[in-house]
Structure formats: structure tokens, C-alpha cells
Amino acid sequence: xxxxxxxxxxxxxxxxxxxxxxxxxxxxxxxxxxxxxxxxxxxxxxxxxxxxxxxxxxxxxxxxxxxxxxxxxxxxxxxxxxxxxxxxxxxxxxxxxxxxxxxxxxxxxxxxxxxxxxxxxxxxxxxxxxxxxxxxxxxxxxxxxxxxxxxxxxxxxxxxxxxxxxxxxxxxxxxxxxxxxxxxxxxxxxxxxxxxx
Amino acid sequence: xxxxxxxxxxxxxxxxxxxxxxxxxxxxxxxxxxxxxxxxxxxxxxxxxxxxxxxxxxxxxxxxxxxxxxxxxxxxxxxxxxxxxxxxxxxxxxxxxxxxxxxxxxxxxxxxxxxxxxxxxxxxxxxxxxxxxxxxxxxxxxxxxxxxxxxxxxxxxxxxxxxxxxxxxxxxxxxxxxxxxxxxx
Numbered sequence: 001x002x003x004x005x006x007x008x009x010x011x012x013x014x015x016x017x018x019x020x021x022x023x024x025x026x027x028x029x030x031x032x033x034x035x036x037x038x039x040x041x042x043x044x045x046x047x048x049x050x051x052x053x054x055x056x057x058x059x060x061x062x063x064x065x066x067x068x069x070x071x072x073x074x075x076x077x078x079x080x081x082x083x084x085x086x087x088x089x090x091x092x093x094x095x096x097x098x099x100x101x102x103x104x105x106x107x108x109x110x111x112x113x114x115x116x117x118x119x120x121x122x123x124x125x126x127x128x129x130x131x132x133x134x135x136x137x138x139x140x141x142x143x144x145x146x147x148x149x150x151x152x153x154x155x156x157x158x159x160x161x162x163x164x165x166x167x168x169x170x171x172x173x174x175x176x177x178x179x180x181x182x183x184x185x186x187x188x189x190x191x192x193x194x195x196x197x
Numbered sequence: 198x199x200x201x202x203x204x205x206x207x208x209x210x211x212x213x214x215x216x217x218x219x220x221x222x223x224x225x226x227x228x229x230x231x232x233x234x235x236x237x238x239x240x241x242x243x244x245x246x247x248x249x250x251x252x253x254x255x256x257x258x259x260x261x262x263x264x265x266x267x268x269x270x271x272x273x274x275x276x277x278x279x280x281x282x283x284x285x286x287x288x289x290x291x292x293x294x295x296x297x298x299x300x301x302x303x304x305x306x307x308x309x310x311x312x313x314x315x316x317x318x319x320x321x322x323x324x325x326x327x328x329x330x331x332x333x334x335x336x337x338x339x340x341x342x343x344x345x346x347x348x349x350x351x352x353x354x355x356x357x358x359x360x361x362x363x364x365x366x367x368x369x370x371x372x373x374x375x376x377x378x379x380x381x382x
Contacts, residue, residue, distance in 0.1 A: 052297050053268060054294070056267070056268030060269070062269055063270060063275070063280070066233055066256050066258075066278065071276075088265050090261050091259070182301075185275065188275050194277050197365055
């Protein structure tokens with residue numbers, strides 16, 4: 001697939017750089033390529049991959065971050081998934097959980113459904129919306145040098161933190177995580193020391 | 198006794214003798230160790246929303262749309278928190294696809310829904326979604342318990358929370374418009 005966007009960052013490398021070497025991180029990934037990116041970086045029991053529920057990733061992250069205030073929680077999702085849950089940025093902005101980070105991989109397209117141009121490809125800026133919604137820290141990441149700053153912000157826990165990562169619209173091979181939602185839920189809770197019910 | 202004093206005493210009597218189902222419900226939240234309370238406001242929920250905002254045990258979460266609350270409940274449970282979602286009947290339609298998260302992963306889920314559009318409703322725009330609430334929820338795999346009397350609110354929610362958190366069930370408790378009271382215009 002040719003790169004239809006003007007962005008230069010590779011989605012897999014960016015996600016790998018954020019996640020590698022941070023095993024305890026609690027991660028929610030939005031459906032589609034973001035889930036494949038997280039899985040491709042190496043699976044973990046504290047990764048919860050969404051295969052549906054479009055627009056819900058950031059809100060799952062919010063519930064998780066409020067339940068686990070002493071852990072870092074990161075939502076990794078795409079521009080299309082976040083666009084469906086725009087209001088959730090306002091909901092997070094008023095509650096301001098310090099331990100929640102939202103990383104949006106923005107290729108300006110609906111990648112899973114035929115690469116139609118999305119709103120962000122037509123000029124909508126999610127970082128500005130996050131800023132106006134009350135996120136404490138907002139970064140627009142356009143170069144490889146800036147990618148390392150994402151992990152630093154996550155660990156500083158001065159959030160909520162929002163990173164808009166400008167990735168190319170190339171689609172790497174799918175890396176498929178567990179599809180069984182009950183198994184995903186149970187392994188996540190077990191790792192945190194909770195029973196299945 | 199003069200008229201104004203009698204009138205005042207009568208008002209006090211009305212206030213003190215009114216059965217406070219919200220207080221009972223609040224106690225049920227505490228007893229069941231509920232922590233997160235995502236909500237979209239409704240006149241019928243206004244007192245309980247105020248109560249949870251005034252108690253540090255709870256984490257109230259004001260939403261922009263109801264499906265956000267469905268996802269919050271699931272994220273909270275991943276992290277060990279119990280929650281309950283408050284909304285009015287029109288919000289059920291906004292939740293439909295997000296309920297696939299709840300059923301697909303078998304998350305425990307309880308919501309309390311105040312009904313509009315069914316008893317002395319002035320605004321006909323409330324009626325179509327209100328009429329479809331039970332069907333919508335049941336089609337998406339959520340059990341429905343309907344409450345008509347104030348004294349049944351707390352026991353019904355208590356039972357719903359018990360079922361949900363003992364064996365990952367999904368339950369909606371509907372509070373009828375007659376129970377909440379007609380909205381005065």
C-alpha cells in the first residue's frame with residue numbers, strides 16, 4: 001500500500017518504542033490496526049485488545065485508570081476510533097486522571113475499511129481538541145526523535161496526556177491478538193490479582 | 198394556630214414523611230462496594246447524583262453520551278472497581294453497539310434507567326425510544342427489571358448488583374415514570 005498521507009512515522013516502530021521494556025504497563029488498544037500494532041510489539045496479559053466497541057477505547061482507559069491510580073494506563077488507538085468517541089476527550093478532560101495517556105496513531109484515513117480519508121485527513125486536529133478539552137499535556141509527534149518523549153510523559157504521570165502521532169498510511173501485515181473477549185478479560189484481571197467474578 | 202404557621206408545619210411534615218428511596222439506593226451502592234458512577238443526568242437521578250458527588254467513597258463520572266459509560270464500566274472492572282451506570286430512557290439507544298463489549302466479554306453490568314415518555318409525558322419526542330427500551334436491551338442481551346414503586350427501587354438494584362457481580366450478568370433496572378413523577382412544565 002502506498003503512503004497516502006504526508007506523514008513519515010512508521011506505526012509499528014512507534015508502538016514498539018512505547019511498549020518495549022515496560023512490561024507492567026496497562027494497555028487498552030482500539031480496534032483495527034492499533035490492536036495489531038500492540039500485539040506485534042509482543043503480547044502481555046496486561047494488554048486488552050478491542051476487536052469492536054468502536055469509540056470506546058479511551059473510556060475503557062478512563063475506568064481502568066480510576067480503578068488503578070497507582071499504575072500507568074495507556075490507550076493506543078487510531079484517528080477513526082477516537083473520532084467516534086470525541087466526547088470522551090471532554091469526559092477525561094474534566095476528571096483529569098494523572099495516570100492516563102491517550103496515544104492516537106493518526107494516518108488521516110479509515111485504514112481497515114478501504115483507506116477512505118478521515119476527518120483528520122481533512123484538517124481536523126485531535127491534539128487541539130484534547131487541549132481544549134482540558135488534557136494537562138498534549139504533544140504532536142511528527143519525527144522519530146520525538147517518539148521517545150511519549151514514554152517519558154507516560155511515566156511522569158502528570159496527565160492526562162494526549163499524544164497525536166502522525167503515522168504513514170501504510171498497512172503492515174496483520175498481527176492477530178486473542179479474539180476471545182472473556183479470555184482477554186480474565187487474564188488481565190488475574191494479573192492484577194482479581195478473580196474472574 | 199394561625200394559618201401561615203399551620204401551612205409551614207404541614208410542609209415540614211410532607212418533607213419529613215416522604216419516603217426517600219434515594220437514601221436507600223445510596224446505602225445499597227455502599228453495601229455493594231460500588232466505586233465508579235458514570236452518569237448522564239436526568240431529573241429522576243438528580244438527588245442520587247448529588248449524593249454521590251458529596252461522598253468521597255464514590256467516583257462520579259459525568260458523560261457526554263451514554264455509550265461512554267458502558268465502556269467505563271468495563272474498564273473499571275478490568276481494574277477491580279465495581280460501578281453502576283445512570284441514564285434516562287432516551288440514552289439506551291445510544292448504547293446499542295457498545296453493549297457488544299459487555300456481552301462479548303461477559304462483563305458484569307448494571308444500569309439504572311429513569312423512564313420518560315410513558316406516563317403523563319408532555320414531550321412526544323421522548324416516546325419512540327422509551328417504547329423501545331425493553332426490546333433494545335433484551336435484543337442486546339441485557340436482562341430488564343422494571344420497578345413501579347419507590348419501596349422496590351433499592352431491593353431491586355441490590356438484587357441486580359448481586360447477580361451481576363456474583364456471576365457476570367447484565368441487568369438494567371427501569372424506574373417507571375410514574376415512580377419518578379411526571380415532569381412539570
